[in-house]
Amino acid sequence: TLVLLAAYKLTDIFPSGFEGLAIISVIDITLVIIFWAFYFRELMPLFSLKGLRLSIMMLTIAGAAVAAVLVTGLASAIEFSIQDDVFYSTYLFEDTSNPFLWAILFICVQPAIFEEVTFRGFLYTNLQKVTSARSAIYITGFIFGIIHLAVISMLWLVPLGLIFAFMRMKYNTLWYGIAAHFTYNFVITVIDFWA
Numbered sequence: 001t002l003v004l005l006a007a008y009k010l011t012d013i014f015p016s017g018f019e020g021l022a023i024i025s026v027i028d029i030t031l032v033i034i035f036w037a038f039y040f041r042e043l044m045p046l047f048s049l050k051g052l053r054l055s056i057m058m059l060t061i062a063g064a065a066v067a068a069v070l071v072t073g074l075a076s077a078i079e080f081s082i083q084d085d086v087f088y089s090t091y092l093f094e095d096t097s098n099p100f101l102w103a104i105l106f107i108c109v110q111p112a113i114f115e116e117v118t119f120r121g122f123l124y125t126n127l128q129k130v131t132s133a134r135s136a137i138y139i140t141g142f143i144f145g146i147i148h149l150a151v152i153s154m155l156w157l158v159p160l161g162l163i164f165a166f167m168r169m170k171y172n173t174l175w176y177g178i179a180a181h182f183t184y185n186f187v188i189t190v191i192d193f194w195a
Contacts, residue, residue, distance in 0.1 A: 001031060005024070005028075005148075006149060010149070015046070018095065029114055032114045034116055036117055039121075039122055040066060043117065043125065045172070046168070046172065046173055046174045051173070054172065064183035065184070067160065068184045068186075069187060071156045071188070089192075090105075090189060103189050107185050107186075108189060109182065111181060112182035113178060115144070116164065116177045116178045120140060120168040120177050123143065124140050124165060127139055127140065133169045134166045136169070137158065137166055141158055141161035141165050144165075163180070165177075167180070
């Protein structure tokens with residue numbers, strides 16, 4: 001995934017704009033599904049709805065929304081555009097038939113599901129076999145920040161990755177991380193579209 005994203009961001013191998021993003025997303029989703037298939041039995045318990053608590057889900061969603069607003073404000077205060085520093089920016093969808101819908105699918109839904117499966121599912125599960133849960137939290141949190149290839153954004157991506165990994169460890173589910181990840185990206189997308 002890191003090589004794929006680096007090739008997309010740092011070279012001209014893939015087309016620019018929406019077409020390039022779509023190609024990269026399909027390749028990334030395919031890679032995650034392949035790994036998911038190999039580790040299906042180990043990852044399935046992380047998708048159980050048993051034990052989910054509405055109060056924790058609501059706090060998770062509220063916390064992610066607040067974090068998105070704070071990060072957007074911080075980025076604005078340091079005169080830095082979050083969207084210019086990540087792989088998927090809302091401007092990529094301007095020429096599509098429904099820019100907001102495509103942005104939601106590519107910026108909110110796809111990363112929330114597939115990045116959580118990758119980092120807090122597959123990677124965390126395998127790291128926990130060779131190290132402690134605490135180390136797995138730190139490693140996946142930092143790799144999550146690094147994989148975005150955005151130096152300044154690591155100020156908030158690493159803490160978010162640590163929080164998502166902590167929630168995965170504490171509750172043994174990916175649902176809270178998926179909800180928080182989706183909400184965080186959704187709020188930033190809404191702000192970018194209507195601010």
